[in-house]
Amino acid sequence: MLRIQNLYFKYPKSDFQLQIDDLLFNKGETHALIGPSGSGKTTLLNLIAGISTPHEGRIKYKDIEVSKLSEAERRGFRISRIGFVFQDFKLINYLNVFENIMLPYRINARLKIDLQVRSRIKLLSEYAGIDKYLSKYPKNLSQGERQRVAICRALVTQPELILADEPTGNLDPKNKKKILDLLFKYCKEEGTTLITVTHDHELLPDFDEVIDFSKLLSEDEINLRLNKTNTES
Template sequence: MYRLANVSKTYEQKNRTVTALTNVDLTIPQGQLVAVQGPTGGGKSTLLQMLGALDRPSAGSVLLEDRDIATLRDGALTDLRATEIGFVFQGFNLIPTLTALENVETAFAGAHANRSRAEVRERSVEALQQVGLGERLEHLPAELSGGQQQRVAIARALVKNPSVLLADEPTGALDEATRDEIMGLIEKQWKERGLTVVIVTHDSWVAKRAERRLYIAQGQVRDLSSLAR
């Protein structure tokens, strides 16, 4: 699914150059569940931005299937994010004035804007039912628990049937019991849909549930799974 070759990323910050990634070579097969760990500032978020077509490398190539994110135009990157990649974040990122159903429907903007209103509504309802919120369609985010809000965010990420799910600390704001529920839900969707899933997490319990564990520090990636073997 992904192939990164000699990827580096630098930023200019306060008259100095900050290196976020250094000569990263990485392959992620289709359908794999990967956890990424490492210290704060080690490059985890930058790596996720590369995989999510949210940023371009300073050097090297980032291939999603056969498309090089480094060379695509901005419009093509926007379409790629809208159709192929689902995002889930620690802070849920729900619009507080919209219901759970309306928040999920926002996934159909942009590249999906030509879909009929009836199709958007039908698919959004189905997505919320799949995450166990069929009875909460008309609730605002403030009327939902943290775990329920994250379920809405997952439904929004998956309603467009992406091939990739990228999750940045998806359980970081949840208690242990709710964390377990959300991870179980992500694993269920991963298995049923054949998704490629990449989860950035500080939680070793979450990381241990992945098929593969990567560790990134000082911009360099180590494959802990291969070391364990």
């Protein structure tokens, strides 16, 4: 599905470097990336999304080698296949909830706004329980509601892969559970892969897989999981 091999990335003018020998994310599974700050979890999300490109190694999603795409192609890849959820929601304050969810369609010419999109937004907002707030602006919503809007925006393009960077980081325990349940439920229903960076260890049992960046995976484990994927497919 999504496989990362022999990856090496380093930020210029920084000691930080990320090295991953081999990492595999299976379709429809939920993955939690944990580890101390600065261990490269968010960097990995950026690399997968094509926002940053690795110095060495390759990132392959299905048959696409993301690391070899041009910038425009990577943008196209992002918009058509990936949904993003951020810790600070990154909603646009001057757009109402409906327009915030619609945003991907407004900023990329590949996506056309039609009636289907509009009805999907309605369905998603009902699904996320924010259908009453469609005409409200983010400043009038609670933290939990804002993250639901952000999730709807991530899901509106029907992505195959959701990259969530600490989606529950700014939420109270009750909301944390709810948000994660929402994501899990959607991924299970739609067969979407979820890769989440998180520090909330109490939530980890709910994930299909937890990847700890403090002890990066050994080669044997990788092979084991590869075999498992082959058998399933």
